[in-house]
Amino acid sequence: MLLAIDAGNTNIVFAVMQNGEVSARWRIATDARRTADEYAVWLRQLMQLAQIDPAAIKSVIISTVVPRALHNLTLLAQKYLDCDPIVAGRGEGDYGLVIDVDEPGSLGADRAVNAVAAHAKYDGDLVVIDFGTATTLDHVDYTGAYKGGIIAPGINLSLDALVAAAAKLPNIAIEAPATNSVIGRNTEEQMHIGVYWGYVSMMEGIVQRMRAEIGRPTKVVATGGLAQLFDKHTDLFDAVEPDLTLNGLAIIAARVESTT
Incomplete structure (x- = not known):
């Protein structure tokens, strides 16, 4: 094991x-x-x-x-x-993928491992969205090369910053608003709308721009704890893979084991 x-x-x-x-x-x-x-x-x-x-x-x-x-x-x-x-990323644990960016050594291990797993499972160009402390959106091309991406504040960070900076705003849970209306009737409702639908709109807008720049059909693969929460209210994701990082680690470990 x-x-x-x-x-x-x-x-x-x-x-x-x-x-x-x-x-x-x-x-x-x-x-x-x-x-x-x-x-x-x-x-x-x-x-x-x-x-x-x-x-x-x-x-x-x-x-x-x-x-x-x-x-x-x-x-x-x-x-x-x-x-x-x-x-992962060191010595025999090399990622085994081309990191085609200006500073390859600065790429986070989690993002590289996600790229390994996503390319192993899906064909063609991919945008991998990982909902962590930061939300990252990464382009993995049809050859499996990592081509770059985007780093945005995670939704929890955004909410924490909002509450910390505005004394009268309450702490709220990260969840979908109770209605589809984007005009809130009270403070908590307005915060849910701003945080949740604001984040959905950010993802949809950025992915649209990434697809236009890539210029080829591109699948979107989501991972991280909040991926399933957003999947309920957007058709942006082609697949949700909760274990993407772990799957990538298993692929790297199996490759090392096969060569020793």
């Missing part, structure tokens, strides 16, 4: 995978100060509840956009799982 670790700015996802499919997954808040020992205690308890023997983990792969977290995640794999982890 493979343990895939996706360390994002807000959360770290640990997933046990077999044959490229997720058997179990757990999520913990990202904290670069958390030690390998703390990870191990937490993870072993969850594995026990899921009836997974840690000794069955034969390989570990890590993708991280938080450089300070890498050391302790590596130590977790080495000390408690007896594995030297593959690090």
Whole structure:
């Protein structure tokens, strides 16, 4: 079995995978100060509840956009799982795709791994939208090359900034407005409309511009925790893939295993 670790700015996802499919997954808040020992205690308890023997983990792969977290995640794999982890984008964990941008080294590991998984599953040009701490929209062309993209504030960041800057605005949940009207009748309704439909309009507008610039038929693949929420009220997405990053990690790990 493979343990895939996706360390994002807000959360770290640990997933046990077999044959490229997720058997179990757990999520913990990202904290670069958390030690390998703390990870191990937490993870072993969850594995026990899921009836997974840690000794069955034969390989570990890590993708991280938080450089300070890498050391302790590596130590977790080495000390408690007896594995030297593959690090996505480094050494034998190379992404295996052309990164055709001005600064290839600046591309976040999550975005590159998403590109690997999306190209493996879908033909032609793709726009991959990932709803994370930031919302990213990435163009992967028909050859599998990463051609560039867009970084926008995540919807939670946008809402937090709005509430923090306006003293009288309340905290609200991220959810679709109760009606399809875009004229709110009270403060909370107006905030839901502004945040939700504003975000939908932003995505639809940017994707329209990206498709025009690409100039070829282009599928849109969405991933991240809020993808399914938006999928209910827009026909923008051709596919929603909640496990896209984990699938990409499994592809890279399998490629490494086949060459060793």
